[in-house]
Amino acid sequence: MVVSEEEFSRLFRVRRTVMQMLKDRGYLVTDSEINMSKNDFKLKYPENLTREDLFISRTKKNDPSDQIYVFFLEKRPENTMVGTDAIRTCILRMESEGVYTAILVVQPKLTHYALQFFAEKSSKCHLETFQESELLVNITEHVNVPEHKVLTDSEKKTLLERYTVKESQLPRIQVTDPVARYYGLECEQVVRITRLSENSGKYMTYRYVV
Structure with a gap:
């Protein structure tokens, strides 16, 4: 599925804010990654871009063992929200790769059951969630x-x-x-x-x- 120009622009802005946020938290992010132009973003990612393609992995400047993942989650096709399965997939990947910190960027909202599951798993690893709308600009x-x-x-x-x-x-x-x-x-x-x-x-x- 080809992403619309409006959707592409939205994802470009969200990703840029995430990169700024990671750098401000002390993770290794280059200025070129933050200042990537929209045209370069289009060259980097295909027209049939999915949110999964935007996955980010970074380590702290002063501690390479401190690693963070950023997952961009799609809503379920039959729903307007992000469900439990999407979170479970992220956590399984983290567990298999020994990563215990992650940010989940969700397209709309989490379902009620996904929120409960998120809260349960947050006690075992450090998970944060942001809606895309919160990341369109860097506050x-x-x-x-x-x-x-x-x-x-x-x-x-x-x-x-x-x-x-x-x-x-x-x-x-x-x-x-x-x-x-x-x-x-x-x-x-x-x-x-x-x-x-x-x-x-x-x-x-x-x-x-x-």
Whole structure:
């Protein structure tokens, strides 16, 4: 089945945001992959492109053993949602290849049973899900979204000792916050947020992920 021009453009934008997101999380992604033109995207992928063709595998810059898969899931032909079978196929591949972190990019939504299955499997491996509509634009490029950086354990310890506070006393950011989801923040992490001010230049605040 030949993909329409509109669908091709959509997938091009979604893939570009995913590549940016992976790079911002510390995975090995080249600038050429992020800046790929739409014409080059067409040359790379066939006219009968399926979402399965967009599969991505990357490792962390500082830890080659830390690997992530990105699966792009099609909706079921007889339904408007993505079902359990699609998730099960992804997990079986991860298990067979020893990968325990993945992002599932779904075309519309997951079915009720798929959501239950997803929640069950998320306890055994780190799974995240995004709808394509959430990835059409990179929200961190918006002028009102400041820079976020997760502190290392040593950086967090230094911060808490400097201000004589417990991490739970810091202002909070929900793990479900769109920016937190983009960066893949996890509960109990501390993130440094750098904002720009016309009066004082850069200033930093810290948030505890809950």
